[in-house]
Amino acid sequence: MKSSNKSYLVKVLVVLSASALLMSTVSSANAATKTITCYKGTVVKKVTAAKPKCPTGYTTTKPVVKATVKPTAAATTKSTAAVVAFNGTYTGKIGLLWGDSFVQVTSVDAAGTNALGLSDLQGIGSAAPASQCDSFNGSGTLSGGGNTLKVSFDSSAKACAEDADAPTTIAITGNAVINGGTGKYAGATGTLKVTGSFAIKSTTAGKSETNAFKITLTGNINTK
Incomplete structure (x- = not known):
């Protein structure tokens, strides 16, 4: 009887030992899978460990990422109209070509002073004079500094010869109308008073020639 009880006790101890070993293994496995960031x-x-701990200098607190604010482009200030x-x-x-009943200005190439940076003048013109002083048609472009200003004579423009026959000096008077431009003179308007002169030296009609030229433009430019 005692032998039977001893055998039963041994079996119980074996089962308890196996259960404890199993629980220990499960507990160890669970502890080894704990992971922290x-x-x-x-x-x-x-970091993965039974009792994970962050290395020196690290923390489990996730840093707050500050939103990057892109600088807004500065508003472009539109230039205001000015006089x-x-x-x-x-x-x-x-450059001239003239005949008995016409004067043709084939080219104008001049440099300017006190001209708001519009230092170059290029132009053309024509007239069909019936008298010593008659109307004159002409147009030109003032340019410089990346800007241009376009002008053309209005109906008040006249070309008047000092003498009835060549050689003679031609005086130009009247108004030039501003017809826009480019750069800071885009869309510009206004009227400029014109005074100028050039010479006709050749006495032979139908002959081309190049002579000295001078012109002054005064007035207001209305910019946009």
Whole structure:
């Protein structure tokens, strides 16, 4: 009877030992799978251990990422309309072809002073004079500094010869209308008073020539 009890006791101890070993194994396995996330600036590190601990300098607190605010482009200030006083004098050369009943200005190439940076003048013109003083048609472009200003004579423009026959000096008077431009003179308007002169030296009709030329433009430029 005692032998039977001893055998039963041994079996119970074996079962209890096996259960304890099994529980210990499960507990150890569960403890080994615990993982924490550690942060240091932008560096992220995961630590797995029974009792995981972040390395020195790391923390389990996730850093707050500050939203990057893109700077907004500065608002472009649109230039406001203005009235600009102009008083420019241009001197250079004028190309001419004249006959008994016409004067053709084939080219004007002149440099300006006090011209708001519009230092170059290019132009053309024509007249069909029936008298010693008659109307004159002409147009030109003032340019410089990346800007241009377009002008053309209105009906008040006249070309008057000092003498009835060549050689003679031609005086130009009247108004030039501003017809826009480019750069800061885009869309510009206004009227400029014109005074100028050039010479006709050849006495032979139908002959081309190039002579000295001078013109002064004064008035206001209305910019947009």
